[in-house]
Amino acid sequence: MKRTEVKSLNLEIYSHQLSNGLRLVCIPRPGYQQVYALFSTAYGSCDNSFRTESESEIRKVPDGIAHFLEHKMFEEPDEDVFSRFAKYGASANAFTTYLQTSYLFSCTDSVQENLNVLLDFVQHPYFTDANVEKEKGIISEEIRMYDDHPDWRCYSELMKAMYEKNPVRIDIAGTVESIQEITKDTLYDCYHTFYHPENMLLVVVGGIDPQQTLDWVDQNQQKKSFPAFSPIVRQYPKEPETVYQQQVLHSLDVVRPKCLLGLKDFPVTDGENMLRQDWLTGIVLDGLFGKASVFYETFSQSGLIDQTFSWEYEVTKNYAHAMIGGNTESPQELQKAIVETIERALSDGIEAETFERSRKKLLGRIYTSYDSLASLARDMTSYGLQSILPFHAIDVCSSFTCEQAEQRLKELYSKERVSCSIVKSL
Known part of the structure; x- marks a missing residue:
């Protein structure tokens, strides 16, 4: 062996x-x-x-x-x-x-x-x-x-x-x-x-x-x-770079409306670059929208969001996207707040302290997740089926810089690649 x-x-x-x-x-x-x-x-x-x-x-x-x-x-x-x-x-x-x-x-x-x-x-x-x-x-x-x-x-x-x-x-x-x-x-x-x-x-x-x-x-x-x-x-059909629809609205029997914003990203065929993009995007999104972010503190106190608010990111050889959102009394206001937060970070930059906190948080999450046999096996499987060995993530994450995070956000965000899904009350 x-x-x-x-x-x-x-x-x-x-x-x-x-x-x-x-x-x-x-x-x-x-x-x-x-x-x-x-x-x-x-x-x-x-x-x-x-x-x-x-x-x-x-x-x-x-x-x-x-x-x-x-x-x-x-x-x-x-x-x-x-x-x-x-x-x-x-x-x-x-x-x-x-x-x-x-x-x-x-x-x-x-x-x-x-x-x-x-x-x-x-x-x-x-x-x-x-x-x-x-x-x-x-x-x-x-x-x-x-x-x-x-x-x-x-x-x-x-x-x-x-x-x-x-x-x-x-x-x-x-x-x-x-x-x-x-x-x-x-x-x-x-x-x-x-x-x-x-x-x-x-x-x-x-x-x-x-x-x-x-x-x-x-x-x-x-x-x-x-x-x-x-x-x-x-055989996979060629997918346009832009989103198909910028907003979809549906009505269901819900207590609070839901708003989920999607950022359509570009797939990555190279395994090393896929791993880097996955971790680096996670650092960016956690810094902007994680539980320790200014966004989360501000809008949870105002009542615009609750504990269901979260982000996630997925990148593969065939597709890639980020999703941000949760329950909210005002979906349009939440959509606007998310977009404004991203655009502000693009114009003003990402604070070095915010970047470093999120980078260390990711490192800690990697260490603790591999104490779980299920997490260890599932990561090895999902990456292994794409011929990627994910376990040098610690070295990869340690090499990231704030400038790279800002560049990743520029690559991720474009108005033509943003969709919003809203579920409102009947």
Whole structure:
């Protein structure tokens, strides 16, 4: 196994690619009893148009199929998968994002047995016409439920406003109409394309021995055969730089209106630059809108915002954006206050003290987050699926300057790349 030492975080990372293409990453954490494992494929809701290199024609599949597939993977002809994990004292779950699908468990005992359950059920799909039809009803109800959820509606409508063509604008679960098009055959088609070991990553962290873990995984995989992997060609539409709509307004049964401002950014294909942009943008937004900012203190005291106000930033190879907002009695006033704060920082600059406080806060957050096995595994997975090793973040953050933060804000903000989503009371 290849060993990488990250002294700044006191981590040792062991990695190995098995003969069938599966990548394994082990991060031992001495003193931890718990083990957390995440088995993931580089396949998310955005992957709805694709072909393999051996094919000439692009396949277009129904929106929401990656999420639908995640649900169906837990179904087996005999014993329930959750029961199998429970037998070995493990808690299991799964999730789908725009770019990945992940299956996980955490346990304190029977690690080998739980790894076998995880690998076996994910690598042994079972779809029938009957269970697919049954799932359509379950997921349709889930979609309708989220449509009535104010926070989710505000977020999803903002995504549709920011993006005109990129499939990130489509709900991860798809629509009630799109999932009706899913069949057993389309599920198997997508499964065999994206769930090949060559397109997957297994991350195991906690109280483990890396070599022993590799031996267990290798023993499991040696019992299985997989066809040759054909690299996947994903087709994404060209997205305009500007936002699709500058404002969207919806009415729901809410006590307080909601306002969410979106800043459409540029995706980054280079892994090193992606990491730098992610952390540096976080420092900028925390300095302007974090809990210790002048903005937060001023407008929480005035009552314009409450504890729901927050910011977030996401950057990938396919899309990037920031979101700022929360509950407010006056969405238009909050929208104006956010924009004015950004424009003031652009004209006056970012105070050195504010920058340094936010930079140190980020460093502290990185240190403490990696005390959590789940955070450690999820960061390794989300970046690892994009071929990025995120754990030199301490060195990256230590090199940032206030001037770089100001330049990042100039790159991030443009009036033509700002959208606002408002949910008001009926």
